[in-house]
Amino acid sequence: VQLQASGGGLVQAGGSLRLSCAASGRTFSRYAMGWFRQGPGKNREFVAAISGSGEGRYYADSVKGRSTISRDIAKDTVYLQLNSLKPEDTAVYYCAAARYYSGPSTSSDYDYWGQGTQVTVSS
Numbered sequence: 149v150q151l152q153a154s155g156g157g158l159v160q161a162g163g164s165l166r167l168s169c170a171a172s173g174r175t176f177s178r179y180a181m182g183w184f185r186q187g188p189g190k191n192r193e194f195v196a197a198i199s200g201s202g203e204g205r206y207y208a209d210s211v212k213g214r215s216t217i218s219r220d221i222a223k224d225t226v227y228l229q230l231n232s233l234k235p236e237d238t239a240v241y242y243c244a245a246a247r248y249y250s251g252p253s254t255s256s257d258y259d260y261w262g263q264g265t266q267v268t269v270s271s
Contacts, residue, residue: 149174151262153243158268159233167228169243169262176224177201180249182258183217183228185239185267192255195241196228199249206251211237233269240264 155167169181182197196207196217205217216229226243244258 149176149179149245149260151243151245151260153241153262153265156241156265156267158270161234161269161271163233163269164229164231165233165267167230167241167243167265167267169226169228171224171226171245176219177221179245179247179260180204181217181219181226182244182246182253183226183241184244184255185237185241186264187236187239190239192242194253194255197246197249197251197253198226204249204251206253230267233267235269235271238267238269240266 150173152170177200180199183195184192186192194208198205198217202219214232219226242264243262245260246258
């Protein structure tokens with residue numbers, strides 16, 4: 149599976165962004181998808197995950213209530229809508245694909261990774 153993340157950018161605090169991750173190479177719907185992020189000087193952390201069917205979704209506490217993960221199987225794309233952005237949301241955001249959906253996830257649960265897209269939130 150090849151993954152291509154996009155949609156990052158510079159936004160003011162309180163603003164919104166929608167990140168996209170386009171998948172190719174294998175049957176998209178078989179894979180759970182996740183978003184992770186890595187801020188300056190920080191370890192990579194889990195943000196959100198969605199099951200292959202789209203019925204299962206899980207969010208990290210840091211973004212719960214401010215974000216929505218979704219997928220369009222017809223377009224082989226997963227999205228992460230980020231609202232009410234804060235400066236601490238500044239990070240490189242990565243999408244990843246896993247053979248199995250596990251809800252709260254760690255990096256080791258995922259088999260394929262995209263290249264990352266930068267999100268910068270100014271105060």
